Amino acid sequence: MAQPKPKFGGLAWTALILGIVGICGSILPILNNATALAALVGLVLGVIALFGSRKVLAGLGAVLCALGIAATAVLQGLVVAELDRVLPGAQQEQPPSSAPAPALRLPFGERHTWPKGRTISILPPVHYEETSQFSRPPEGKRHVQFDVAVRNGGDTAYNVINATITVTHNGRLAQQHFGAGDPIPVAQLPPGGEVLYTMVFEIGAEPGELQVSVQPAFAAEETAHFAGPF
Numbered sequence: 419m420a421q422p423k424p425k426f427g428g429l430a431w432t433a434l435i436l437g438i439v440g441i442c443g444s445i446l447p448i449l450n451n452a453t454a455l456a457a458l459v460g461l462v463l464g465v466i467a468l469f470g471s472r473k474v475l476a477g478l479g480a481v482l483c484a485l486g487i488a489a490t491a492v493l494q495g496l497v498v499a500e501l502d503r504v505l506p507g508a509q510q511e512q513p514p515s516s517a518p519a520p521a522l523r524l525p526f527g528e529r530h531t532w533p534k535g536r537t538i539s540i541l542p543p544v545h546y547e548e549t550s551q552f553s554r555p556p557e558g559k560r561h562v563q564f565d566v567a568v569r570n571g572g573d574t575a576y577n578v579i580n581a582t583i584t585v586t587h588n589g590r591l592a593q594q595h596f597g598a599g600d601p602i603p604v605a606q607l608p609p610g611g612e613v614l615y616t617m618v619f620e621i622g623a624e625p626g627e628l629q630v631s632v633q634p635a636f637a638a639e640e641t642a643h644f645a646g647p648f
Contacts, residue, residue: 532634
């Protein structure tokens with residue numbers, strides 16, 4: 419009697435291979451945009467394959483894909499920061515100051531523009547209703563979603579995956595729900611380009627202050643904090 423074919427086995431292997439490609443390609447400037455996109459595809463396939471018979475292989479592939487995307491974002495941010503440091507005139511963007519700048523707090527829906535022309539806005543958050551019973555939040559938790567609007571007002575291309583977004587609720591760090599919204603946005607914006615994407619996070623069920631902290635790049639000098647009750 420023939421052995422049953424493993425369910426989603428091909429997807430699990432594909433996710434593993436794309437994860438390795440994403441990690442190896444993360445160190446290659448310019449090319450890492452393509453390998454990060456491949457890792458994003460692998461992450462989706464790995465999540466799907468988790469419902470098959472090769473769960474360990476699928477989980478390993480999904481983790482490698484996520485690490486490849488994260489490594490690409492970090493390395494791209496470091497490259498941009500190093501270029502800003504060595505290029506002529508880069509040090510004149512911010513005048514010297516003896517006192518630290520006050521924390522920038524904005525209500526949801528407002529926009530903030532950084533010195534390089536990147537403009538980011540966090541739209542007002544709303545409740546996210548999970549459609550799958552397998553990914554519903556645990557007891558005492560709920561999901562919140564919000565849209566991120568990005569405009570590139572700079573002179574060079576900008577990839578939104580370089581943005582760093584951290585969410586807290588009632589002072590506690592919130593975990594992103596990678597099974598909903600646009601978990602890892604990869605969009606290369608030319609000068610003047612715009613994009614809108616959605617993020618979903620798991621927060622406590624009790625009401626409190628929701629704060630979304632945003633940097634356009636890993637080494638940005640200024641952090642914008644969008645906050646409000648939720």
